[in-house]
Amino acid sequence: xxxxxxxxxxxxxxxxxxxxxxxxxxxxxxxxxxxxxxxxxxxxxxxxxxxxxxxxxxxxxxxxxxxxxxxxxxxxxxxxxxxxxxxxxxxxxxxxxxxxxxxxxxxxxxxxxxxxxxxxxxxxxxxxxxxxxxxxxxxxxxxxxxxxxxxxxxxxxxxxxxxxxxxxxxxxxxxxxxxxxxxxxxxxxxxxxxxxxxxxxxxxxxxxxxxxxxxxxxxxxxxxxxxxxxxxxxxxxxxxxxxxxxxxxxxxxxxxxxxxxxxxxxxxxxxxxxxxxxxxxxxxxxxxxxxxxxxxxxxxxxxxxxxxxxxxxxxxxxxxxxxxxxxxxxxxxxxxxxxxxxxxxxxxxxxxxxxxxxxxxxxxxxxxxxxxxxxxxxxxxxxxxxxxxxxxxxxxxxxxxxxxxxxxxxxxxxxxxxxxxxxxxxxxxxxxxxxxxxxxxxxxxxxxxxxxxxxxxxxxxxxxxxxxxxxxxxxxxxxxxxxxxxxxxxxxxxxxxxxxxxxxxxxxxxxxxxxxxxxxxxxxxxxxxxxxxxxxxxxxxxxxxxxxxxxxxxxxxxxxxxxxxxxxxxxxxxxxxxxxxxxxxxxxxxxxxxxxx
Numbered sequence: 001x002x003x004x005x006x007x008x009x010x011x012x013x014x015x016x017x018x019x020x021x022x023x024x025x026x027x028x029x030x031x032x033x034x035x036x037x038x039x040x041x042x043x044x045x046x047x048x049x050x051x052x053x054x055x056x057x058x059x060x061x062x063x064x065x066x067x068x069x070x071x072x073x074x075x076x077x078x079x080x081x082x083x084x085x086x087x088x089x090x091x092x093x094x095x096x097x098x099x100x101x102x103x104x105x106x107x108x109x110x111x112x113x114x115x116x117x118x119x120x121x122x123x124x125x126x127x128x129x130x131x132x133x134x135x136x137x138x139x140x141x142x143x144x145x146x147x148x149x150x151x152x153x154x155x156x157x158x159x160x161x162x163x164x165x166x167x168x169x170x171x172x173x174x175x176x177x178x179x180x181x182x183x184x185x186x187x188x189x190x191x192x193x194x195x196x197x198x199x200x201x202x203x204x205x206x207x208x209x210x211x212x213x214x215x216x217x218x219x220x221x222x223x224x225x226x227x228x229x230x231x232x233x234x235x236x237x238x239x240x241x242x243x244x245x246x247x248x249x250x251x252x253x254x255x256x257x258x259x260x261x262x263x264x265x266x267x268x269x270x271x272x273x274x275x276x277x278x279x280x281x282x283x284x285x286x287x288x289x290x291x292x293x294x295x296x297x298x299x300x301x302x303x304x305x306x307x308x309x310x311x312x313x314x315x316x317x318x319x320x321x322x323x324x325x326x327x328x329x330x331x332x333x334x335x336x337x338x339x340x341x342x343x344x345x346x347x348x349x350x351x352x353x354x355x356x357x358x359x360x361x362x363x364x365x366x367x368x369x370x371x372x373x374x375x376x377x378x379x380x381x382x383x384x385x386x387x388x389x390x391x392x393x394x395x396x397x398x399x400x401x402x403x404x405x406x407x408x409x410x411x412x413x414x415x416x417x418x419x420x421x422x423x424x425x426x427x428x429x430x431x432x433x434x435x436x437x438x439x440x441x442x443x444x445x446x447x448x449x450x451x452x453x454x455x456x457x458x459x460x461x462x463x464x465x466x467x468x469x470x471x472x473x474x475x476x477x478x479x480x481x482x483x484x485x486x487x488x489x490x491x492x493x494x495x496x497x498x499x500x501x502x503x504x505x506x507x508x509x510x511x512x513x514x515x516x517x518x519x520x521x522x523x524x525x526x527x528x529x530x531x532x533x534x535x536x537x538x539x540x541x542x543x544x545x546x547x548x549x550x551x552x553x554x555x556x557x558x559x560x561x562x563x564x565x566x567x568x569x570x571x572x573x574x575x576x577x578x579x580x581x582x583x584x585x586x587x588x589x590x591x592x593x594x595x596x597x
Contacts, residue, residue, distance in 0.1 A: 004048075005119050007031055008041050009080040015056070015066040016073055023063035037118055052076070095120050096130050097171060101199060103134065103145075103154050104165045105240060110151025138164065158241065158248050163365065165199075165237045166230075170367050172198045173229070187213065192229060200236045204279070208235050211275050215268055219301055227299035227355075230366050234295050235272070238288055239280055248287045265301055269293040294362040300355035320354045323396055327353075330388040331413055337420060345416040352408065360399045368404035374411070381417070382410050418502065424448070427465065428456040429475035429486075436491050443493040444474060448501075474501075 004012070014027055028038040042064065046056050054076065055067045068076065099116060116127045131152065135145040141164040143156030154161070172195035187209060188196075196205045209232060216222055223231065241247075269292040273284035284292075324346065332339045339345055359366065368374070374382060389401050389409065428444065430437045437456045444453060457465065459477050473479070473486035487504055489497040532540050 004045075004080055007033065007119060008045060011038070011041055012045060012066075012076065012080055015064070016068065016077070018065065021057075021059050021062035021065045026063065032122070033118055049076075092126075092130070095122070096133060097168060099127075099130055100134055100137070100164075100168050103152075104161060104168065105199065106244070107154050107156075107161055107246065108244065110148075110153045112151045115151075141167075158246050161246070162234070162237050162241060162248075165241075166233055166365075169195065169199060169233050169237075172196070188229070188232075196233070196236065200240065204239065205232070205236065207279055208232055208239075208276075211272060215272065215301075219264065219268065221301055223299045223301065226366060226369060230364075231295050231299050235276070235292065238284070238291070239276060239282065242282050242284065242288065243280065247285055248291055265296050266293055268301075269296060294358070295364060298355050298359040298362060298364045300351065320357050321350060323357070323392060324349045324353050326395065327388060327392055327409075330391060331384060334384050334388065335417075337417065339413070339416050339420065342416045342419065344419070345412055348412050349409070352412065356401070356405055356408075357398075359405070360401065363399075365402065366404055368407040370411070371404055371407040374407045378410050378414050381414050382407065385410050385413060419450070423450045424471040425452045425454065425469055426472050426474060427454045427467075427470055429459055429462055429473060429477060429479065430456050430491065431458055431477050440474075440476070440489075440491055440493055447493070447498045 010031060011027060014030060024035050024038055024042070028035045031038065042056060049056065052072065052075070054072055057065050057067055059065070098120075102111060113124045113127045113131070116130075117124045120127075131145060131147075138145055138154060138156070141156065141160045143154050143160055143164060146153060146155045156164075173192050188205075193202070193205065196202075212223070212228065212232060212235075269289050272292060273289050276282065276284055325340075327349065328339050328342075328345060358364075385406050386403075389406050392398065393401060426444070426448075428437070428441060430440060441453055441456055444451065454470070459475075459479065462473075462479070462481065467484050470484055473481065473484055475486050475488055476491045478488060479486055485504070487497075487501050489501070532543075
């Protein structure tokens with residue numbers, strides 16, 4: 001990392017850009033700092049430049065000038081730009097992130113508005129606004145911003161401070177500007193390394209990554225990338241905080257042994273702590289080791305597939321197998337699409353839900369990098385999963401499951417839906433030659449291997465075919481048939497055709513869902529007293545609040561064009577109510593009034 005602060009880097013750039021002597025007051029005016037502050041910066045820069053044989057010349061009455069050759073100029077600019085990525089010192093967002101990093105990672109030290117203003121060469125009023133924003137942001141982690149005559153620093157529990165650091169690290173990981181490229185020596189992508197290197201030493205990042213890769217080999221389990229990065233980030237935060245004297249307290253040896261039911265993972269956490277000591281010479285106490293253990297089990301470590309046999313231990317506290325079964329059954333009921341006989345869905349969800357429940361148990365939050373795309377592409381499945389997951393939390397008395405977690409569940413169900421709709425009996429209508437017809441059939445079988453493809457026929461023969469057992473028709477010519485759905489494709493079946501076929505089949509499946517989502521299906525999922533017919537939203541909200549004797553907050557989630565979901569609740573209430581509106585211009589409209597903790 002560069003040893004210069006942002007103001008000093010900007011000063012070097014200004015000096016390099018000038019060919020003549022300029023007074024110190026000129027530079028202090030541009031950078032909006034005092035002459036005294038700027039003189040200190042010049043002295044600091046001079047000491048650094050001596051090792052590079054670069055000199056800052058002072059001329060009484062004229063000012064200062066940097067004496068530098070072209071090659072030296074390039075080297076120096078590269079030095080001050082190292083690890084900066086596309087950081088904009090004038091960006092309010094970046095300035096606030098940098099200030100948050102300082103407050104969180106140096107939580108035992110005071111800073112001041114003046115010091116921050118000097119660092120970012122902005123007014124004290126701008127820093128005051130930044131601190132107000134930061135104070136509001138920290139409240140969500142139960143951290144307060146304390147100001148006194150000594151300065152400003154944060155106050156909160158060690159666990160909450162680490163959660164806040166993890167959150168700000170995620171902000172940096174999502175920075176898509178160009179940065180380091182360590183792909184040749186790291187499993188991590190360059191964007192992730194760039195983000196982590198803004199807070200942690202890059203050598204330490206790569207060292208901890210290697211430890212985790214070795215751990216995967218020992219446990220014969222590959223941690224998924226989002227969980228791997230989450231675990232890596234936690235350990236880096238742990239090292240940084242412990243090295244500054246901030247340990248997690250409260251878990252003694254006996255409680256650690258009692259909670260650590262998987263001996264192999266417990267031993268792995270302890271060995272990991274030993275390797276950290278060997279590298280960093282810091283002692284990781286039992287509470288910290290247990291915290292690492294929690295993250296390991298929350299990543300799914302300790303469970304794996306051997307052949308076709310699922311090898312995992314059944315938790316006594318929460319029966320995740322029952323939860324998986326209920327989840328699949330409820331989604332099937334809403335979709336009126338039987339997913340209960342899909343072994344890939346069942347086994348995949350079990351492997352995901354067990355560590356997810358550990359994350360709920362230990363209050364470990366993860367970010368889903370695919371969430372935005374899931375919200376855009378799989379809107380309806382996401383909404384269905386939100387409803388069902390809420391019902392699951394009611395049934396099994398679980399903590400609230402975040403939208404990031406639900407997003408991961410959506411991918412399992414979406415894949416199952418696409419597998420389910422791929423089992424189709426199909427005929428092909430084609431007026432091209434025999435060779436082209438065979439090529440089309442071959443490409444269809446390759447794109448949709450589960451399809452049972454019957455004859456390739458001409459359009460005029462279609463009227464003579466019994467279509468009762470046919471699910472779908474692929475045609476290279478326009479058809480007037482209405483009995484069965486069909487898709488017009490190119491005789492060579494290009495990638496766009498394949499994408500369109502999948503899209504049509506999936507949309508058709510959800511159209512059926514909307515048609516079949518009747519009152520009797522909803523009554524399987526919730527109490528009949530929570531189903532409202534042709535009732536104003538305000539009345540339902542008031543009724544729910546009166547029944548629960550407390551105020552609720554409501555949120556809307558889209559569910560197709562004709563179905564709306566309203567989420568509502570507070571930290572104490574979990575309820576789900578459904579309104580069915582009949583005889584509207586758009587047909588039946590269903591609203592889910594959904595209260596969650």
